[in-house]
Amino acid sequence: MKPILTLYFLLFCPIFALAQFQNVQCEDTCHHIHGIDLSHYQGSVFWDAVGQNDRNAYVYLKATEGGDRIDHKFQENITLAQCHGLKVGCYHFYRPVTNQEAQFRNFRKQCRPQEQDLIPMIDVETTNKLPTEQFCDSLFKFLEMIEREYKQKPLIYTGANFYDRHLQGKLNDYLVMIAQYTDYEPRLKDNRDITLWQYTAKGRIRGVNGFVDKSRFMNRHKLREIRFRHY
Numbered sequence: 210m211k212p213i214l215t216l217y218f219l220l221f222c223p224i225f226a227l228a229q230f231q232n233v234q235c236e237d238t239c240h241h242i243h244g245i246d247l248s249h250y251q252g253s254v255f256w257d258a259v260g261q262n263d264r265n266a267y268v269y270l271k272a273t274e275g276g277d278r279i280d281h282k283f284q285e286n287i288t289l290a291q292c293h294g295l296k297v298g299c300y301h302f303y304r305p306v307t308n309q310e311a312q313f314r315n316f317r318k319q320c321r322p323q324e325q326d327l328i329p330m331i332d333v334e335t336t337n338k339l340p341t342e343q344f345c346d347s348l349f350k351f352l353e354m355i356e357r358e359y360k361q362k363p364l365i366y367t368g369a370n371f372y373d374r375h376l377q378g379k380l381n382d383y384l385v386m387i388a389q390y391t392d393y394e395p396r397l398k399d400n401r402d403i404t405l406w407q408y409t410a411k412g413r414i415r416g417v418n419g420f421v422d423k424s425r426f427m428n429r430h431k432l433r434e435i436r437f438r439h440y
Contacts, residue, residue: 241425242266242432246300246330246407249282251417256286258416260293265414266432267296269330272319274302276311283319291326296432298327300366305344306337309351313358322359325437329355330364330386334371341375352383361438366407373398384434386424394427403427404434 243264247254248271259265268290271280283299290297301316320329331352336344355363362383367376369389377399386405389395395406405424412423426432 241427243423243425244268244405245412245414245417246270246422246424247286247417248280251282251419251421253418254286254289255416256289256293256295259290259414260295260416262414262416265295267298267327267435269298269300269327271332272299272301273312273315275304276307276315278302279315279319287324291324296326296436298325298330298364298435298437300330300332302332302334303348303351304337305335305339305347309347309354312351313354316355317358322437322439327435328361328364328384328437329359330366331355333365333367333376336375344375345379359437360440364404364435369395369397404430 244267245259245265246269259268270283270286270290272283273279287297287299299320301312301320304312316329333348339347352363352365364386365376365380365383366386366388369387372380372385372387377397378401381401384404385401386407387395387397387403388407388410390409395403397403404427406427407422407424410422411420414421414423
């Protein structure tokens, strides 16, 4: 819409303007189930305040990255988040060129099954310059290790563009969280179902200083779909 027309409608047609510019992510104004994910980058979190927000149903915490990195806030965050009634899961940032067994051991040491409310999430954002076929071979070897250990498939987090370029048609057996920071819902090229949408990296929530990643369930998906099954 041209700037002059946009100004006109905002000034003289407020109802039309609301309809046109309303954000479909509908944060805090809809029936969708919302949550956050965070790491040490958010610093000290006031989990009592986060836990009092009835619009926030779950949280994913960064546990590990690659073969040896541990988020230094993870143990504090998972303990306090659960103490304040939040459903908590943990995630691993996957490095395709790092030994899969080393990454698995690193994650398993932090993400203890008995402490989980939600299935593990694997953050897949880079190929580390590997060709797609080689990258996928690396990734799926790691995912198989996770599934054997936790007796359920992990949730896969990735960006919409990254998925379309490298993972299209390859994750049909997995639930996915898709990151796309737009005012419209993501749609993948293979039209596969999306369980969760991370709609912003600049969300705000009481109890967290600064920005936080926020997500919500898509369509009729519910929290029970990512609950950790304890055998």
